[in-house]
Amino acid sequence: MVEHAALRAAGGTYVVDARIDFAFSEDNLEAMRNGVALTVIVDIEVRRERGKWWDETLVARELRYRIETNVLTGRYRVRNLDEGSTRNHRSLEEMMETLGHLESVPVIARERLSADAHYAARIRARLDIEALPSPLRPIAYLSPRWRLNSGWFEWRIER
Amino acid sequence: MSRLGQGAAPIVVLGLVLLGSTYLMSNATQDSARFGELYSALLAINAVALIGLGVLIARNLYHLLHQARERRPGARLTVRMVIVFVVLSVTPVTIVYYFSLQFLHRGIDSWFDVRIERALDDALDLSRTALGVRMRELLAQTARIASDLEPLTDEQAVGALDDARRLSGASELTLIGANGRIVGSSITDPTSVVPSRPDDTILLQARGAGDYIGLDDIGDRGLHVQVVMSVPSHEATGEPRLLQALFPVTERMDALADSVESASAKYRELSYLRKPLKLSFTLTLSIVLLVSLFTAVYAAFRSARRMVAPLQDLSEGTKAVAGGDYETQLPSAARDEIGFLVASFNEMTRQLKRAHDETRASQLLVEAQRAYLETVLRRLSTGVLTLDGDRRLVTANHAATEILGVDLDAMIGATLDTLADRHPDLAPLVHNLLERFGQGTAQGQREGREEVGVATPQGRRTLVCSTASLAGGEGDVIVFDDATEFIRAQRSAAWSEVARRLAHEIKNPLTPIQLAAERLRHKYLHKVQSIDAAQMDRLTRTIVQQVESMKEMVNAFSDYARTPAMRQVSIDLNALVLDVVELYRTASPAVRFETRLGRPLPAVHADPDRLRQVLHNLLKNAVEACGGGEAPWVRTQTRPGGAHDEAMVELSVHDSGAGFRDDVVDRIFEPYVTSKPKGTGLGLAIAKKIVEEHGGAVSGRNAPGGGARITVLLPAANTSHGPAPRAGAATSVQDA
Numbered sequence: 001m002v003e004h005a006a007l008r009a010a011g012g013t014y015v016v017d018a019r020i021d022f023a024f025s026e027d028n029l030e031a032m033r034n035g036v037a038l039t040v041i042v043d044i045e046v047r048r049e050r051g052k053w054w055d056e057t058l059v060a061r062e063l064r065y066r067i068e069t070n071v072l073t074g075r076y077r078v079r080n081l082d083e084g085s086t087r088n089h090r091s092l093e094e095m096m097e098t099l100g101h102l103e104s105v106p107v108i109a110r111e112r113l114s115a116d117a118h119y120a121a122r123i124r125a126r127l128d129i130e131a132l133p134s135p136l137r138p139i140a141y142l143s144p145r146w147r148l149n150s151g152w153f154e155w156r157i158e159r
Numbered sequence: 160m161s162r163l164g165q166g167a168a169p170i171v172v173l174g175l176v177l178l179g180s181t182y183l184m185s186n187a188t189q190d191s192a193r194f195g196e197l198y199s200a201l202l203a204i205n206a207v208a209l210i211g212l213g214v215l216i217a218r219n220l221y222h223l224l225h226q227a228r229e230r231r232p233g234a235r236l237t238v239r240m241v242i243v244f245v246v247l248s249v250t251p252v253t254i255v256y257y258f259s260l261q262f263l264h265r266g267i268d269s270w271f272d273v274r275i276e277r278a279l280d281d282a283l284d285l286s287r288t289a290l291g292v293r294m295r296e297l298l299a300q301t302a303r304i305a306s307d308l309e310p311l312t313d314e315q316a317v318g319a320l321d322d323a324r325r326l327s328g329a330s331e332l333t334l335i336g337a338n339g340r341i342v343g344s345s346i347t348d349p350t351s352v353v354p355s356r357p358d359d360t361i362l363l364q365a366r367g368a369g370d371y372i373g374l375d376d377i378g379d380r381g382l383h384v385q386v387v388m389s390v391p392s393h394e395a396t397g398e399p400r401l402l403q404a405l406f407p408v409t410e411r412m413d414a415l416a417d418s419v420e421s422a423s424a425k426y427r428e429l430s431y432l433r434k435p436l437k438l439s440f441t442l443t444l445s446i447v448l449l450v451s452l453f454t455a456v457y458a459a460f461r462s463a464r465r466m467v468a469p470l471q472d473l474s475e476g477t478k479a480v481a482g483g484d485y486e487t488q489l490p491s492a493a494r495d496e497i498g499f500l501v502a503s504f505n506e507m508t509r510q511l512k513r514a515h516d517e518t519r520a521s522q523l524l525v526e527a528q529r530a531y532l533e534t535v536l537r538r539l540s541t542g543v544l545t546l547d548g549d550r551r552l553v554t555a556n557h558a559a560t561e562i563l564g565v566d567l568d569a570m571i572g573a574t575l576d577t578l579a580d581r582h583p584d585l586a587p588l589v590h591n592l593l594e595r596f597g598q599g600t601a602q603g604q605r606e607g608r609e610e611v612g613v614a615t616p617q618g619r620r621t622l623v624c625s626t627a628s629l630a631g632g633e634g635d636v637i638v639f640d641d642a643t644e645f646i647r648a649q650r651s652a653a654w655s656e657v658a659r660r661l662a663h664e665i666k667n668p669l670t671p672i673q674l675a676a677e678r679l680r681h682k683y684l685h686k687v688q689s690i691d692a693a694q695m696d697r698l699t700r701t702i703v704q705q706v707e708s709m710k711e712m713v714n715a716f717s718d719y720a721r722t723p724a725m726r727q728v729s730i731d732l733n734a735l736v737l738d739v740v741e742l743y744r745t746a747s748p749a750v751r752f753e754t755r756l757g758r759p760l761p762a763v764h765a766d767p768d769r770l771r772q773v774l775h776n777l778l779k780n781a782v783e784a785c786g787g788g789e790a791p792w793v794r795t796q797t798r799p800g801g802a803h804d805e806a807m808v809e810l811s812v813h814d815s816g817a818g819f820r821d822d823v824v825d826r827i828f829e830p831y832v833t834s835k836p837k838g839t840g841l842g843l844a845i846a847k848k849i850v851e852e853h854g855g856a857v858s859g860r861n862a863p864g865g866g867a868r869i870t871v872l873l874p875a876a877n878t879s880h881g882p883a884p885r886a887g888a889a890t891s892v893q894d895a
Contacts, residue, residue, distance in 0.1 A: 034431030035424040071427065072286060072420040073374045073382075088376055090360065133428070134198040135436035141199070 002153035005123045007046075012110050014157075016044055018102040020125045025145040028127070029092070031136070037068040039081070039131035040099070040148075042123065046108050046157070049118040058119075059108045064128070065099060113157070122154035179204075205446045212453035219460040232478075233471030237463045244459030249452060256448045263440050271430055279423045286416045290374055290408065294384050298372050300327050301386040301404045308334070308390050308402065316390075316400075317343030330383065331355065331405040334390070335362070337398030348380065357387050357403050365389055365401050374408075382408045382416060469497045473504055485512035542622075544637040545629065550575045550596070553634065562622065562641045563588075564615040584614040588622065592637060595626055610642065612825065618858035619825050621646055647828070654830045654844070658716040666713045669706050676702035719830060719841055725852060729762040729876045730770060732797055732808055739774040740795055747782050750791045757798030761875035763808050769849045770873075776842040777812040777869055784816030784867060791815050799875075806875035807855075813868040818861035827859050843869070 005018035022040065024032075032038055042063040047055040064081040075088040076095040089095035113119055127148040129140040140146035179201060223241065226234035304323045308316045316334050324332040324345040333344035333354045339362060344354035355377055357365075365371045370388035377383045384406040389399040408416065429436075472489045479487040487508050489501050536543055542559030544567070546552060551574050555567035565582050573581075579589035591611045608625040624639040680699035687695055733756045744752045763770075778793065785791035792815045800809030819827055826832045828847040831840035843859070846869075850857045855873040862868040 031431060035428035036431060069424075070376065070420060071283060071424050072416055073376065075375060077376070086376070090358065090373070094358070094360065130199060133432055133435075135432050135439040137199050138202060138439050138442055139435050 001150050002123055002125065005121075005153050005155065007107065007121050007155075007157055009110060010104060010106075013106045014046075014108050014110060014113070015104045015106050016102060016121070016123065017104065018042075018123055018153075020100040020102065020123075020150065022096055022100055022125065022148075024096075024148070027143070027145045028148070032067060032069055035069065035071065036133060036136070037066050037131075039064060039066050039128040040125060041065075041128050042102065042125045044105065044107055044121070044123050046113075046119060046121050049120055055120070058112060061105070061107055063102075063105065066131075067095065067099070119157040120154055121157055122152040124152045125150045202442070202446070205450060209446060209449050209453060212450065212457055216453060216456050216460065219457070223460070231471075232474035233467045236470065237467045240463035240466065241456075241459050244463060245456050248455035248459065252448060252452055252455070256444065259444060260441060263444065264437055267433060267437055267440070271433060276426065276430065279419075279426050282419045283423050286419045289412070290384070290416065293408070293412075294372050294374070294386075297384050297404070297406045298370065298386055298388075301329075301388055301402065302370075303327075304332070304404065305388055305390045305402050313342045313400070320345040327404065328406065329404045330380070330407045331403075333403040335401040335403065337392075337400060342400065355405070357385070357401075361385075361387050362401060366399070377405060380407070382413045384408065466497075469501050473500065476504055476508070480508055480511065485515050540640075542637075542639045542641075545634060546575070546637070547634045548632075550593075550635075552578065559639070562615075562620070562639065563613065587611060588613050588624070591624070592626065596635065611639075618860050619643075621825075650826075650829050651844075651848070655719065658719050658830065662713045662717040665709065666717075669710055669713065673703055673706040673710075676706065715841055719845055719848065725766045725769065727764050727766050727853075730765050730767050731760070732763050732770075732810060732873070733758070733760055735767065735770060735774065736795055736797060736810070739771060739778060743778050743782060743793075747786075750782055750785065750793055753792055753794040755794065755796040755798075757796075760797055761799060761806055761808055761877070763853075763873045764876040765853050765873060769852070773846045773849050773871065774810075776846040777871075780842050780869075781812050781814035781816070781867075785814040786816075788815055788817075800872060806877070807872045808875055809870060809872050811868060811870040813862055814866045816866050818865060818867045819859065824860065828857065846871075 001021045001023060003019040003021055005016060007014050007016055009015075020042065024038075028038060042065075044059075044061040044063070046058045048058055049055050066079040066081055068077050068079075069075070070077060070088075073088075075090060076092060077086055077088050078095060078099055079086045087098065089098060107121070125148075127140075127146065129137055129146065132140055132146075136146075223234065223237055227238050304327060307323060308319060311319060313334070313336065320332045320334060320343055323329075324347070330347040331344065331354060333356075334342040335357075336342045341354060341356065346354060357371075361371050361373075365387040366389060370386065372384065372386045375383055375385050377385070386402075386404045386406070388402055390402045391399050407413075469489070476487045476489050485508055488505050491498065491501060491505075536554075536556040537558075539556060540558050542562045543554075543556045544552060544559055545554045552567065552571050555571065560567045563582075563585060565578075565585065570578055570581070575589045575593060579586045588611050591609065595609075608623055611622050611624050613620050613622055620641055620643040622639040623642045624637065626635055626637050628635055676699045680695065680703075684692055684695055684699070736754060736756065740752050740754055743750070778795070781793040782791075785793060794813040796809075796811045796813070798809050800807045823832050828843050830844040832844075833840040847857045850871050850873065853873055855871060857869065857871045859867060859869040
């Protein structure tokens with residue numbers, strides 16, 4: 001669930017700050033504790049509103065994180081698949097806190113937004129079922145406990 | 160061909176899908192990355208194929224059941240074949256499926272062993288223990304460094320860090336101030352300039368509860384032992400600082416620990432995925448099974464239908480042929496036994512059609528001949544009857560009906576005896592015929608011509624009748640001509656000739672005889688004595704009178720033979736009748752004259768003088784005939800008459816006399832035939848002659864209530880003008 005999200009200007013770029021509550025189900029955590037890596041995707045989109053027409057998607061960013069546990073050390077490791085960086089967390093809560101805290105994610109250059117148009121941004125987080133081991137996928141597709149999707153959190157960009 | 164193409168395409172596609180599915184299944188066990196990616200898509204494709212097949216089968220099944228319920232030809236056979244095919248394909252596949260599933264589950268279960276699991280856990284524990292020993296050493300070492308750093312100020316401590324790090328073998332030593340700020344650090348790795356900062360929770364723990372020691376992955380540098388402990392301040396009141404030491408695990412240990420960890424993790428994952436794996440294998444296998452089953456069932460439908468189709472065609476074709484459609488040709492089937500059957504059927508229908516056409520042609524020929532014969536018979540003025548072996552009437556032509564005056568069409572199928580019973584008038588004819596038939600059965604004996612008199616409603620008729628046996632002996636044919644008119648005409652002509660000759664021969668000497676007698680009387684009457692004179696006077700008078708009467712007779716004869724030119728006009732017969740009857744009423748007051756005049760009555764086209772003579776002759780005859788009786792009467796009647804399409808006017812004169820004698824009734828219109836004591840015997844003959852000159856007919860017979868009745872038929876003015884109407888019409892006129 002997306003608790004909060006905002007777009008702000010930082011230099012020549014708009015960046016997104018967001019707080020997301022990853023409500024992993026017990027099944028997800030159970031799988032994770034048993035060595036199954038979970039991949040979460042955060043989608044960020046900036047769209048130009050066009051009234052009757054479909055909104056035009058100006059930019060769509062996809063942030064991918066892979067979460068796994070280390071059996072030996074008992075750490076939760078989050079790997080940012082876009083940057084390749086990893087971070088270890090000693091507890092689930094700590095990992096969730098860090099994972100749910102998006103700060104200054106660059107989204108779009110300022111000059112791409114013109115003054116005389118209306119823009120909206122939206123964000124959502126979901127579990128990537130296709131990244132699960134294949135035996136789990138049919139279950140994941142069929143079970144609501146696996147189909148995690150925060151839904152779009154949408155807001156108008158005010159300038 | 161198109162059917163084949165149409166049917167083959169989906170089967171080929173489905174076959175490929177099937178193949179893909181099995182390929183997937185064989186690869187899925189290896190968890191190959193490529194198939195891992197395609198897994199969901201393949202699953203979806205298979206599911207769609209399954210649904211598609213299911214729909215196809217459902218549709219086929221529905222159609223088949225529908226056809227079976229409607230009892231369409233071939234539907235039941237198709238149902239039976241489909242059932243056989245399905246049972247044959249489903250049973251082995253289901254058995255294989257069951258055992259595959261069993262093997263699969265057991266196979267997957269056999270991967271997992273409690274001992275292996277425990278061994279892996281033990282290995283993990285062993286790693287942890289080994290690392291724990293090392294960690295305790297490192298904790299002690301860090302404690303020593305911390306105590307070394309305790310008396311030092313921050314600046315001194317930073318300077319001592321490098322030495323302490325080198326001595327202890329740590330990869331990184333970091334001193335963190337009371338405010339959480341990094342005071343100083345010493346790092347082995349020359350590329351890394353930023354010291355790693357412990358998490359806040361670790362810092363909190365180190366400050367409060369005590370030292371922290373943990374095993375951690377530090378970035379990309381591999382497994383490290385992280386120790387964080389507080390270093391008391393050199394000032395008594397100062398807040399304690401924190402020291403973080405990161406010790407690399409030995410490379411060998413790192414590799415071993417990593418191996419144990421990854422193996423353990425993998426095993427755990429596999430163990431965890433055991434149920435989903437079984438489920439997904441079962442799913443895959445089930446889909447493969449269903450796809451192959453559905454394909455088999457669908458193929459069963461198609462092949463059953465294809466096999467039954469020629470039989471169905473045959474069944475329908477047979478029905479069509481049974482229904483009389485010999486044009487039926489079936490599409491040629493494959494070159495198997497059924498194809499041979501179809502070819503034979505086609506050949507059979509061709510031959511049937513040929514035979515049927517020939518039969519039809521000969522039937523048409525027969526019908527044409529029959530129609531031809533019927534036309535000839537219908538137009539024949541000769542009556543033709545045919546009888547079967549039992550003397551039942553089989554056919555009668557129009558002329559026969561006309562001549563006999565009996566509706567013979569209604570008598571078809573009746574025996575001759577029945578005919579005689581129903582129509583007593585025909586009894587003489589029937590008896591004559593039966594007599595002939597009775598004479599012998601030999602063909603020659605039966606044939607011959609004979610005249611037979613028959614009473615008909617139009618008077619007596621003379622038929623010239625001949626019979627013959629039909630070819631084959633089953634039945635007879637009777638042919639008869641109405642010779643009445645012919646005989647009458649013959650007689651009439653003979654009499655005319657006699658009359659003309661007599662008149663000529665007798666008239667010539669009559670005048671000299673008369674003249675001689677008159678001269679004798681004139682010259683010698685006054686010369687002879689009185690007695691002789693009286694005698695002479697009587698004698699000569701007698702001669703003259705007799706010659707006069709003879710002359711009259713001769714004139715009457717010549718009148719009969721003469722045919723003067725006719726002057727025909729339109730006449731109102733009723734007026735003429737009233738006119739003439741009035742004369743007789745005054746002349747013979749003893750007789751009651753009755754007139755029944757039909758009104759309206761069509762005018763007749765006739766010579767008024769001659770028609771008047773006819774009336775005179777008839778009325779005179781009638782008055783003379785009834786003269787002796789009590790309360791004599793003469794009834795004159797007119798009415799529109801005639802048969803068929805001919806408009807005629809009928810005139811009849813009926814008297815209360817004794818009627819015609821039986822011996823003359825046939826010949827009353829012949830000259831000198833009379834039943835009266837006096838009269839020339841020419842009255843009716845002349846009347847008949849005149850009527851016939853007008854194209855009319857006259858007939859006479861004894862009325863049922865007694866007395867003679869003469870009926871005259873005259874053509875109405877607007878129809879026949881000529882004195883000689885058509886032959887057929889003349890016959891009908893005479894009949895009427």
